[in-house]
Amino acid sequence: MKTLVLVEHDNQSMKDATLSVVTAASKLGEVHLLVAGSSCDAVAQEAAKVAGVGKVHVADDPAYEHGLAENVAPLIAGLMDHHDAFLAPATTTGKNIAPRVAAMLDVMQISDILSVEGEKTFTRPIYAGNAIATVESSDDKLVITVRGTAFDKAEAEGGSAEIEAIGGPGDAGVSSFVSADLAEGGDRPELTSANIIVSGGRALKDGETFEKIITPLADKLGAGIGASRAAVDAGYVPNDYQVGQTGKIVAPEVYIAIGISGAIQHLAGMKDSKTIIAINKDEDAPIFQVADIGLVADLYKAVPELTEKL
Structure with missing residues (x-):
């Protein structure tokens, strides 16, 4: 089986989310990347250079500069003549492009997979992650989004894949890039790649x-x-800070939840954290049911004191 993985990037460097998808794709067969x-x-x-990758298809065109789904999806659909499965990270970008590809191929998308159980069999979360469904596709072509936290990241070094320049349909003419208002994160790590996350609630x-x-x-x-x-x-805070089912x-290795009650929607986004620390003055808050370490205290006193002692 030949798989095609969408590389998420900013035209300068590849984003970490891609590496987890490569690991998932390698369980299905030969891995090709699309830049x-x-x-x-x-x-x-x-x-x-990513380990385990056989070929990198590069479509270099101004139409693809901003990753507009309306332009990228037809490019991918055309490449699926020579691939059996298309995989994308379950990020904002991947979830924007993959459904369009599935529609063009007239197949059912398999979303947010947690594991690969067979050539066409996967597990995925349902009911906000409270149950895990095993699903099997009967389609000839597979379109899949991958939950990055469920798979180890492929090695970013050690590979020597062939790079192949390809053409595509270019600008579909149905959308245009106007502007991007990007949050300034400074040296702070991105949420999806941070080893430690400190989260605040209402x-x-x-x-x-x-x-x-x-x-x-x-x-x-x-x-x-x-x-x-x-x-x-x-x-x-801006919505790109949101952790949860719709965020x-x-x-991460450590997730610190401060003043967060622990609604199902939020737990779905962070309950796979290695160590969960919760600070909340309500001892009956649901967050304590998943926390490894819980502190029942007034956050306005406890958190500054903790910060001071570090």
Whole structure:
């Protein structure tokens, strides 16, 4: 079986999410990567070094510079004549492109897989992760999104894949890139790749309080900053901080939940973390049911004290 993996990138470097998808794809068969972008040779060179990759297809065209799904999906659909499965990370980008590819191929998408059980058999979460379904496809072509936290990352070095330049249909003419308003993260790690995450909930009252309580602790730990949906909806932080079923799925070494009650929606995004630490003044909060370490305390006293002692 030949698999085609979408490389997520910014035209300069490959994003970590791709490496987990390579591991999933390798369980199905031969792995080919697709780099679709503009002036993206550096990404292609980086992708070719990933261990276990046989070939890197590079579509270098201004139409693919911003990864518009309306332009990239037809390119992928055309390549599926020579591939049996298309895999993408279950990120905002992957979840935007993969359904369009599935529609063009007239097949059912298999979303957010957790494991590969056979050539066409996979497990995936349902009911906000409270149950795991085993699904089998009867389609000739597979379109799959992969939950990155469920698979180890492939080695980024050690491979020597062939790089092949390809053409594509280019601009579909149905959408255009206007602008991007990117959050400035500084040296802080991205949520999906951070080893430590400090998350805050609605109990932090407002954005100023969130910044005052959460940021110093995250700075001391070199951690990424997350938030519950309630905190995002209340406007404390931007929505790219959101951890949960409708936010980012994370599995860091340490996840610190501060003032988060532990709604099912939030737990679905972080319960695979290696060590979960919860600080909440409500001893009956659901977060304590999944926490490895729980502190029943007023976060306004406990967190500054913890930050000071670090």
